[in-house]
Amino acid sequence: xxxxxxxxxxxxxxCSKTHIQYTFYLPKPSNKINIQFxxxxxxxxxxxxAKEIILKELGQFILEDEREEYSDHWERFLPLKNLLTLSIDxxxxxxxxxxxxxPAQQLMIGxxxxxxxxxxxxxxxxxxxxxxxxxxxxxxxxxxxxxxWEGDEGFENMVxx
Amino acid sequence: MRxxxxxxxxxxxxxxxxxxxxxxxxxxxxxxxxxxxQGIALTDHSTMSGxxxxxxxxxxxxxxxxRGMEWTTFYGxxxxxxxxxxxxxxxxxxxxxxxxxxxxxxxxGLIGVAHPFRVGSPMCTGCFWHYQVQDWSExxxxxxxxxxxxxxxxxxxxxxxxxxxxxxxGYRITAVAxxxxxxxxxxxxxxxxxxxxxxxxxxxxxxxxxxxxxxxRVSVSLGPLLLxxxxxxxxxxxxxxxxxxxxxxxxxxLKIVIDLDVTAxxxxxxxxxxxxxxxxxxxxxxxxxxxxxxxxPKIIFELEITGLFWIRSELYGRMQECETMIxxxxxxxxxxxxxx
Numbered sequence: 001x002x003x004x005x006x007x008x009x010x011x012x013x014x015c016s017k018t019h020i021q022y023t024f025y026l027p028k029p030s031n032k033i034n035i036q037f038x039x040x041x042x043x044x045x046x047x048x049x050a051k052e053i054i055l056k057e058l059g060q061f062i063l064e065d066e067r068e069e070y071s072d073h074w075e076r077f078l079p080l081k082n083l084l085t086l087s088i089d090x091x092x093x094x095x096x097x098x099x100x101x102x103p104a105q106q107l108m109i110g111x112x113x114x115x116x117x118x119x120x121x122x123x124x125x126x127x128x129x130x131x132x133x134x135x136x137x138x139x140x141x142x143x144x145x146x147x148x149w150e151g152d153e154g155f156e157n158m159v160x161x
Numbered sequence: 162m163r164x165x166x167x168x169x170x171x172x173x174x175x176x177x178x179x180x181x182x183x184x185x186x187x188x189x190x191x192x193x194x195x196x197x198x199q200g201i202a203l204t205d206h207s208t209m210s211g212x213x214x215x216x217x218x219x220x221x222x223x224x225x226x227x228r229g230m231e232w233t234t235f236y237g238x239x240x241x242x243x244x245x246x247x248x249x250x251x252x253x254x255x256x257x258x259x260x261x262x263x264x265x266x267x268x269x270g271l272i273g274v275a276h277p278f279r280v281g282s283p284m285c286t287g288c289f290w291h292y293q294v295q296d297w298s299e300x301x302x303x304x305x306x307x308x309x310x311x312x313x314x315x316x317x318x319x320x321x322x323x324x325x326x327x328x329x330x331g332y333r334i335t336a337v338a339x340x341x342x343x344x345x346x347x348x349x350x351x352x353x354x355x356x357x358x359x360x361x362x363x364x365x366x367x368x369x370x371x372x373x374x375x376x377x378r379v380s381v382s383l384g385p386l387l388l389x390x391x392x393x394x395x396x397x398x399x400x401x402x403x404x405x406x407x408x409x410x411x412x413x414x415l416k417i418v419i420d421l422d423v424t425a426x427x428x429x430x431x432x433x434x435x436x437x438x439x440x441x442x443x444x445x446x447x448x449x450x451x452x453x454x455x456x457x458p459k460i461i462f463e464l465e466i467t468g469l470f471w472i473r474s475e476l477y478g479r480m481q482e483c484e485t486m487i488x489x490x491x492x493x494x495x496x497x498x499x500x501x
Contacts (some may be wrong), residue, residue: 016235016282016283017235017236017282019251053283054284057281057282057283057284058280060281060289061278061279061280061281061289062280063319066315070280077280077284080283080284081283083283083286085207085233087207087251093247094247094249096208096210097180097206097207097208098180099180099181099205099206099207099208099233100180100181101181114210116177116178116179116210116211117179117180117205117208117210118208118210119210119213131251133235133251135233135235135282135286135287136282136283136286138283
């Protein structure tokens with residue numbers, strides 16, 4: 001079966017604190033939609049770059065007289081991670097969010113059950129919006145892939161980055 | 162007839178597998194029960210799907226589960242309590258939080274600021290509070306103690322001072338603790354409880370909790386329950402935490418009563434040594450302090466009230482070999498009919 005949506009992209013640190021939205025038309029009500037969402041890398045491996053980010057950003061969070069104490073222990077904030085989360089809205093409203101750190105997520109909304117974070121129930125005909133919330137992109141590039149399809153076809157080997 | 166109230170302990174910030182927690186709601190509720198809490202607020206990140214399990218878990222554990230959510234935004238984490246309809250955060254910018262406050266309040270819900278001074282992005286995404294709040298009276302509460310053994314953390318000391326500054330500006334805003342509880346298992350650090358004065362007249366139990374938070378009928382503690390009230394012999398009146406003392410004349414003499422219930426959650430905390438220091442803080446700074454010893458838990462004294470807008474009690478002592486604040490009450494406020 002043809003997917004309802006298939007997309008991938010590359011984001012960079014400038015994309016932090018932005019949303020990417022994909023909206024598609026569902027012509028008939030659906031009893032089950034599946035979503036495969038992957039991104040990589042998850043962690044920033046360049047320790048030198050991570051240290052630079054941590055020391056720079058701590059300045060806005062820590063009062064000046066305590067800053068040295070925090071800066072001396074910058075390693076406690078490792079590893080720096082990319083965090084992209086996915087939420088879904090349909091013609092009936094908000095259907096849920098998967099706010100968790102897994103960089104490979106297999107999600108579904110079905111008539112009687114749904115992945116944790118989402119509300120089960122028929123997906124009505126109309127527009128379906130997938131929102132990727134880019135809470136943090138710390139690596140120079142981060143590659144994401146998204147696929148949405150209907151029915152009982154499983155997740156195995158559906159998307160590779 | 163005076164409304165009867167009972168002080169009960171709650172944990173107001175929790176997560177489950179519906180977001181990034183590692184316990185189920187049932188596991189979380191059982192753990193909370195074992196720790197002596199009367200109820201928890203379910204505040205999963207940006208979803209309310211866990212609420213579907215609420216009735217079954219409450220029936221099985223007899224623990225109240227308050228409906229809520231933690232908006233995990235880019236510019237701060239916002240706690241919503243007592244809401245049953247999703248309210249969106251994804252179109253908010255750092256300058257327009259106020260466009261959603263009415264929507265939350267219209268549902269009868271509360272808006273709270275979570276851990277405002279925790280280190281933020283990208284170390285902890287969105288954790289630091291960046292929202293520009295035009296009118297703090299639209300915010301119902303601030304989580305001034307976040308995490309385990311909260312008063313020893315500098316980020317919480319800063320939040321506590323931030324709250325005090327708002328009180329001094331004339332805002333009546335509630336302060337609470339929240340563990341931000343994600344994982345099962347025992348911890349060795351002291352855990353805070355947010356005690357709420359629960360009215361016995363309202364029918365819905367969740368409404369009682371929301372009302373207590375809204376009215377500031379709140380006392381927060383790692384150990385014994387700290388209480389404060391004011392009486393006037395002239396007016397034959399008594400005012401409790403969260404209430405406003407209305408003065409009929411400037412000569413009125415008020416008695417301040419500070420009480421300590423050492424039986425509250427007594428199995429879940431331990432103090433190093435018997436001596437505890439109780440301080441009475443206010444918009445004029447610290448007014449007085451006393452040493453309290455076990456077995457003498459009540460202090461009564463008269464107070465000069467000129468210039469007072471609010472008072473609160475604070476308890477200090479030793480816990481896990483640290484000199485620390487152990488408890489604080491929310492304020493009793495003052496207003497004078499003579500000013501009207």
